[in-house]
Every structure is written in C-alpha cells, then in structure tokens.
Amino acid sequence: MINDCTGVILAGGRSTRYGGRNKALVPFGEGRLMDAVLRPMTEVFGEKILIVSQEAGLYGDFxxxxxxxxLPLPGAATGIHAGLFHAKTDIIFVVACDMPFIRPELIRLVLSHMHPPLLALFPCHGKNHLEPLCAAYHRDGLPVLESHILEGKGKVQWIFTGEQKGLVPEILLREADEGLESFININSPEDARKAGEALMMFP
Structure with missing residues (x-):
C-alpha cells in the first residue's frame, strides 16, 4: 500500500451519451461503475482516496x-486542481470514474517514476497519446494549473512543460498492463454492455 500519495477519482457530472445519467452510478458488473474503479484504487491507496464531484450527496454510500x-469552471483540469487542493499528501494519482479496468500494477508503475522536479507524470502510448486522467500530479503544480485554468489555456497534458512534465513510455506500461486495458473508457451504454460481458468472461 502506498502511503505518501492520495488516490483521486474524478466523478464528473452527467453524460449526454448516457442520456443525462451520471456515469459513475450506472450498473456495471456486480455493482456500479464507481465500484469497479474503487476496487483497484483501494488496493493501492487504502483509505487515502478522494472523490471529486459537485454532487456530494450522490456518493455518500461509497x-x-x-x-x-x-474553481468555478468546468473541465478535467478543475477536478485535478480540486484533488491537489484537498489532498493531505503532496502527490496524487488521478483516475476518471469511467475507467473500470485500471490495474493496481499500472498505478504503482507510474508512481514509481514520480520524482522531483516533476509536477505531472503521464502514461504515453501509441502516437504520443497521453493519459491525463490516469496520471500523477504534485502539489507544487497547483499555481501552474490554476493560472492555466483561469486563462482558459490548453488541455491538461499540455499545461506542464519541460522538466515539469514526465512520460512513462508504452514499453514500460505494457509490463504492468500488457493490453493497456487500464485506459479503456466507458462512454456509452453500449460500451458498458460490451465491457460487462468481457468482465464476466475474463474476470
């Protein structure tokens, strides 16, 4: 178990592709999508987990x-900012609530490469595809993150530059998750149905 890092789950809001429903609460496997994400996160972080949401009442039973x-602005960067702001540790690991196949081994791998002077560390695979919602962030990055959010500049993965940003290459990622299933998102009921079937076939 990792004690010097907090696991942060971005619950987001209602999804248009889900008919306005909250994705975190939709049925998945033997529970809800959030339950599937919480299992590997609790294996790594124990009780050091925060859920970021504007609808706190929906998540009390977790x-x-x-x-x-x-910050009063929408977007993933705002959720990451909230995680860093509220966490009691300097480092957080962020994951989206719609990534039910995230593997503990991959989380540990990413965190093992999070060292100064890095403020953000992203998995990188394919043609320079970064995963900002399956990544590690340091509290010292709060000012940079906040200024970019308030100025409306760029996506999360391009906010940090130079020595501030690190990448975990695909060859290392596949050592922890050979098929890179950790990065699968559930964006629609059809995605959930297919993933649920796969979950039953290959638990």
Missing amino acids: GFPVVADV
Whole structure:
C-alpha cells in the first residue's frame, strides 16, 4: 500500500451519451461503475482516496470523502486542481470514474517514476497519446494549473512543460498492463454492455 500519495477519482457530472445519467452510478458488473474503479484504487491507496464531484450527496454510500471543485469552471483540469487542493499528501494519482479496468500494477508503475522536479507524470502510448486522467500530479503544480485554468489555456497534458512534465513510455506500461486495458473508457451504454460481458468472461 502506498502511503505518501492520495488516490483521486474524478466523478464528473452527467453524460449526454448516457442520456443525462451520471456515469459513475450506472450498473456495471456486480455493482456500479464507481465500484469497479474503487476496487483497484483501494488496493493501492487504502483509505487515502478522494472523490471529486459537485454532487456530494450522490456518493455518500461509497465510504470516502467527497470534495468539490475550488474553481468555478468546468473541465478535467478543475477536478485535478480540486484533488491537489484537498489532498493531505503532496502527490496524487488521478483516475476518471469511467475507467473500470485500471490495474493496481499500472498505478504503482507510474508512481514509481514520480520524482522531483516533476509536477505531472503521464502514461504515453501509441502516437504520443497521453493519459491525463490516469496520471500523477504534485502539489507544487497547483499555481501552474490554476493560472492555466483561469486563462482558459490548453488541455491538461499540455499545461506542464519541460522538466515539469514526465512520460512513462508504452514499453514500460505494457509490463504492468500488457493490453493497456487500464485506459479503456466507458462512454456509452453500449460500451458498458460490451465491457460487462468481457468482465464476466475474463474476470
């Protein structure tokens, strides 16, 4: 178990592709999508988990603190900012609530490469595809993150530059997750149906 890092789950809001439903709460496997994400996260972080959501009342039965965005702007960067702001550790590992196949081994691999002076560390695979919602961030990056959010500049993966940003290459990622299933997103009921069937066939 990792004690010097907090696991942060971005619960987001309602999904248009899900008919306005909250993805984190849709049925998945033997529970809900959030349950599937929480299992590997609790294996790595134990009780050091935060759920970021503007609808705290929806997540009370999961048993973890729910924190709200600090900045009054939508977007993933705002959720990451909230995680860093509320966490009691310098480092957080962020994952989206719609990534039910995230593997503990991959989380540990990414965190093992999170060293100063890095402020953000992203898995990188394919043609320079970065995974900002399956990544590690350092509290010292809060000012950089906040200024870019308020100025409306760029995606999360391009906010940090130079020595601030690190990448974990695909060859290492596949040592922890050969098929890179950790990065699969559930974006629609059809995605959930197919993933649920795969889950039953290959638990």
